[in-house]
Amino acid sequence: MKHYVNRYYITEVDRYSDTIYCHHAVMGEKLIPEHKHEKGQFLYTEGGVVYLNTPEQSYFLPARHYIWIPAGMPHSIHPSTPEVIMRNLYFPVSASDDTFFHRTAIYPVDDLLMELMMFTNRWNGNIHPEEESRYGIAKSFKLLLPELSRGALPLALPYxxxxxxxxxxxxxxxxxxxxxxxxxxxxxxxxxxxxxxxxxxxxxxxxxxxxxxxxxxxxxxxxxxxxxxxxxxxxxxxxxxxxxxxxxxxxxxxxxxxxxxxxxxxxxxx
The missing domain is CATH 1.10.10.60 (Homeodomain-like)
Known part of the structure; x- marks a missing residue:
C-alpha cells in the first residue's frame, strides 16, 4: 500500500482535466491541510476515525461510509492515526452531472459499492479516456453513486x-x-x-x-x-x-x- 508523497493531491489529481484519478494509500500523517480539487472526490477510509473539515462544517466519516466532496470545495482531513487507509477516486465535472454531485455528504457503503470500490484497488494514478476499459468502469462507478446512495446521513455539524x-x-x-x-x-x-x-x-x-x-x-x-x-x-x-x-x-x-x-x-x- 502506497503512502501519500509530495502532496500528490495538489500536483497530480488535476494535472489532466479529463482523467479519472485513482489513489489507494496509507495516510502516513495525521493531517492533510486545507486544499481543493477541480474534480469531484469519492473518499472512503479504513483503520481509524476520520474528520473532514470544510469552511462551514465538520464531518465525521465512520467505517463503512464514504463522503462525496464536490469539485472546488476546500477541505482538510484529520485522521485519528497515520495508519488510516484512504481510498480515493477523483472524477471530472460534467455538465450532465446529477445534483447529487454538488453536495458534500456522507453515505453508507453497501456490499455492491464495496465490491466495485475494491475492484479499483488495482489502479493508481490517472486513467485516461483512451484507456476505454478502465475508464469506462471507473466512469460507471461514478454514475452509479446516486443510485446506490439514497440516504445522506447527518454526520456533520455546522460552525x-x-x-x-x-x-x-x-x-x-x-x-x-x-x-x-x-x-x-x-x-x-x-x-x-x-x-x-x-x-x-x-x-x-x-x-x-x-x-x-x-x-x-x-x-x-x-x-x-x-x-x-x-x-x-x-x-x-x-x-x-x-x-x-x-x-x-x-x-x-x-x-x-x-x-x-x-x-x-x-x-x-x-
Missing amino acids: PDDARLVKIVEYLDRHIAENIGFKHIADQFRISERSLARLFQKELNMSFIQYFTILRMLKGLTLLLDEKLAINEVAAKVGYSSLPTFSNTFTRIVGVRPSEYVKHRGLWDR
Missing part, C-alpha cells in the same frame, strides 16, 4: 459564528455525559428560551435538541470505533441512561445499529 453560541456548543461538548436540557442552557447562559431557540435556528439551521443529539451520536461513534468501548459504556458516556433509547437514536442518525458496528469493528479496522 456557529455568534460568540454566545460558540460558548454554548463548547459547553455542550464538555458536558456531553450530563442530562442537559434546553432550559438549563438558557439559564446557564442567561438568555431567554425563545432567544436561544431562534439563535440555534438562525446560526445552525437546526434546533437545540437536533444539534445535541447529533453531537452525542458523533461522540458515540468515536468511542465505539476509536476507543473500542462497549455499547453500554458508550451510552453512559454520551448521556443516555437507557440503552434501547441510545441504540434507537444511534440507528436513526447513523443508519445502522451500534451492535453492527461492534460486530464488524475488527473487520473494518484491518
